[in-house]
Amino acid sequence: xxxxxxxxxxxxxxxxxxxxxxxxxxxxxxxxxxxxxxxxxxxxxxxxxxxxxxxxxxxxxxxxxxxxxxxxxxxxxxxxxxxxxxxxxxxxxxxxxxxxxxxxxxxxxxxxxxxxxxxxxxxxxxxxxxxxxxxxxxxxxxxxxxxxxxxxxxxxxxxxxxxxxxxxxxxxxxxxxxxxxxxxxxxxxxxxxxxxxxxxxxxxxxxxxxxxxxxxxxxxxxxxxxxxxxxxxxxxxxxxxxxxxx
Numbered sequence: 001x002x003x004x005x006x007x008x009x010x011x012x013x014x015x016x017x018x019x020x021x022x023x024x025x026x027x028x029x030x031x032x033x034x035x036x037x038x039x040x041x042x043x044x045x046x047x048x049x050x051x052x053x054x055x056x057x058x059x060x061x062x063x064x065x066x067x068x069x070x071x072x073x074x075x076x077x078x079x080x081x082x083x084x085x086x087x088x089x090x091x092x093x094x095x096x097x098x099x100x101x102x103x104x105x106x107x108x109x110x111x112x113x114x115x116x117x118x119x120x121x122x123x124x125x126x127x128x129x130x131x132x133x134x135x136x137x138x139x140x141x142x143x144x145x146x147x148x149x150x151x152x153x154x155x156x157x158x159x160x161x162x163x164x165x166x167x168x169x170x171x172x173x174x175x176x177x178x179x180x181x182x183x184x185x186x187x188x189x190x191x192x193x194x195x196x197x198x199x200x201x202x203x204x205x206x207x208x209x210x211x212x213x214x215x216x217x218x219x220x221x222x223x224x225x226x227x228x229x230x231x232x233x234x235x236x237x238x239x240x241x242x243x244x245x246x
Contacts (some may be wrong), residue, residue: 141207
């Protein structure tokens with residue numbers, strides 16, 4: 001029997017899912033909003049996602065974030081007869097997005113690498129110096145909704161940025177070498193394999209689309225999974241690596 005899943009799950013979605021990374025927290029009506037902290041390269045060391053500066057003898061990459069946080073939320077309101085709902089502060093126009101006010105790449109004429117794109121990855125660190133992991137191995141769902149496999153991810157790294165080419169206005173040559181300057185670029189993290197690449201609302205509502213499956217027991221399992229993500233990520237840092245690729 002369905003037992004007030006719309007209101008109960010929504011509140012748990014806010015409480016259990018909205019995690020403040022690196023202790024960046026926003027409060028609304030008494031509940032924490034999902035915020036993922038990011039770190040401005042070479043300017044701040046207190047927020048969550050670090051953008052590494054990749055350097056070799058004649059190649060530099062400098063990235064300056066224009067916003068110090070990204071919001072984990074639904075892209076649009078989910079209401080009505082759904083197993084999990086979202087509205088208000090759980091909905092933002094561009095969830096999982098970060099933007100850069102400036103990206104500058106410089107390399108000399110003798111550089112062994114002349115990059116054509118920037119690729120991003122989430123740094124898991126090493127055994128000796130692990131980073132906050134977006135990996136998850138504990139799945140609560142059972143029966144027809146049980147996930148396949150033994151390991152998943154909460155988030156996936158953003159995609160790549162294709163760099164301008166010779167002749168583009170952002171591409172400049174001088175006696176010392178080449179400078180590529182970008183401004184106003186945005187990238188988006190993606191929901192991971194734990195949610196099959198979908199937002200949590202979309203994922204759980206696609207699984208529990210039959211009234212017979214919308215039980216109180218399944219409500220508790222979904223809430224436990226969102227609580228698990230909160231405990232895994234709340235107050236921690238994610239390190240975002242940027243790599244220049246030829």
